[in-house]
Amino acid sequence: MSKPLFDTLAIIGPGLIGSSIMRAARAQGAVRSIVTSSRSPETRARVVALGIADKVVATNAEAVQDADLVIVCVPVGVCGAVAQEIAPHLKTGAIVSDVGSVKASIVRDMGPHLPDTVHFVPAHPVAGTEHSGPDAGFAELFENRWCILTPPEGTDKEAVDRLSAFWTLLGANVEIMTPEHHDLVLAVTSHLPHLIAYTIVGTADELETVTRSEVLKFSAGGFRDFTRIAASDPTMWRDIFLANKDAVLEMLGRFNEDVSALTKAIRHGDGDALFEQFTRTRAIRRGIIDAGQDTPDADFGRPHGHDD
Numbered sequence: 001m002s003k004p005l006f007d008t009l010a011i012i013g014p015g016l017i018g019s020s021i022m023r024a025a026r027a028q029g030a031v032r033s034i035v036t037s038s039r040s041p042e043t044r045a046r047v048v049a050l051g052i053a054d055k056v057v058a059t060n061a062e063a064v065q066d067a068d069l070v071i072v073c074v075p076v077g078v079c080g081a082v083a084q085e086i087a088p089h090l091k092t093g094a095i096v097s098d099v100g101s102v103k104a105s106i107v108r109d110m111g112p113h114l115p116d117t118v119h120f121v122p123a124h125p126v127a128g129t130e131h132s133g134p135d136a137g138f139a140e141l142f143e144n145r146w147c148i149l150t151p152p153e154g155t156d157k158e159a160v161d162r163l164s165a166f167w168t169l170l171g172a173n174v175e176i177m178t179p180e181h182h183d184l185v186l187a188v189t190s191h192l193p194h195l196i197a198y199t200i201v202g203t204a205d206e207l208e209t210v211t212r213s214e215v216l217k218f219s220a221g222g223f224r225d226f227t228r229i230a231a232s233d234p235t236m237w238r239d240i241f242l243a244n245k246d247a248v249l250e251m252l253g254r255f256n257e258d259v260s261a262l263t264k265a266i267r268h269g270d271g272d273a274l275f276e277q278f279t280r281t282r283a284i285r286r287g288i289i290d291a292g293q294d295t296p297d298a299d300f301g302r303p304h305g306h307d308d
């Protein structure tokens with residue numbers, strides 16, 4: 001096991017991502033001790049029972065007071081309030097980070113509350129599942145996945161390097177980019193796919209000529225994959241769409257144009273147009289597998305937890 005990179009790690013929000021970080025950090029010996037906080041007595045009891053933290057406290061202020069790495073793992077919409085709450089209690093020299101799926105809004109909402117005596121390095125591990133809560137996490141979640149850091153201009157390089165080393169030790173591949181670029185890329189690779197899944201599952205549910213039991217009965221193929229994504233946490237995804245409004249609307253506009261083109265091809269019986277599009281997209285999928293970023297069946301063999 002390697003030498004710990006940090007003495008005390010504080011995780012605010014021991015849910016899917018927070019508890020996975022705790023498990024992975026402990027498995028890799030990345031930190032000497034782990035403290036986490038939750039207002040809910042049930043969640044605190046669950047974290048104690050799982051044995052994934054050294055200390056479990058009731059307030060975010062208490063969790064951060066001795067920490068040299070603080071990672072805020074709460075829904076994007078409450079990150080600003082959490083930053084305001086922890087700011088007066090942060091140790092001088094601490095690194096403060098997050099895991100939010102949107103980055104420009106995090107910089108805007110958290111940044112102004114944090115004192116100059118700490119280093120703010122926002123991050124997004126691009127890894128997750130449709131499950132939530134401390135039981136859903138697992139130590140291998142970040143292995144061979146991307147973790148994108150979006151440090152504001154002028155951030156201390158040593159702090160960025162230390163956080164990169166932490167995520168690398170947890171198995172992730174680290175990339176640095178601006179928050180705006182992150183939000184544009186993730187709008188098309190993550191946010192739009194979720195919107196499509198939420199839409200199509202809702203559309204199927206509302207069909208009057210097809211009963212709910214038929215939807216369940218015949219959902220062995222592509223639709224089943226959409227239902228997994230559409231089972232993702234409503235609070236988390238509400239916050240993501242509100243926070244990444246501009247980039248999502250931009251990508252949605254392009255998507256609607258492309259759907260219109262395919263609609264026209266189907267209406268006019270233009271098989272060549274359909275064949276050309278499907279050939280192009282098949283090559284993209286094969287490129288992802290060849291690059292080693294996915295398995296032919298991404299879900300197969302990955303541990304899954306339970307919802308909270």
Ligand SMILES: NC(=O)c1ccc[n+]([C@@H]2O[C@H](COP(=O)([O-])OP(=O)(O)OC[C@H]3O[C@@H](n4cnc5c(N)ncnc54)[C@H](O)[C@@H]3O)[C@@H](O)[C@H]2O)c1
Pocket residue numbers: 012013014015016017018038039043060073074075076078081082099100101102124125126127128129130131132133134233236240
């Ligand atoms: N789920 C994913 O696939 C995924 C992947 C990458 C990043 N993220 C990001 O990670 C963050 C957490 O997502 P998750 O899936 O772990 O969610 P989760 O619901 O499993 O956990 C969130 C935790 O935050 C706590 N919390 C909520 N409001 C709080 C507050 N005001 N103060 C303190 N704690 C509070 C909840 O009690 C819970 O323990 C989100 O910002 C999300 O965008 C999620």
Ligand SMILES: O=C(O)C(=O)C[C@]1(C(=O)O)C=C[C@@H](O)C=C1
Pocket residue numbers: 100101125126127128129130189190191229232
């Ligand atoms: O696999 C899933 O369940 C996910 O939705 C994970 C996923 C993604 O879209 O890739 C979801 C949101 C996160 O910000 C990062 C990862």
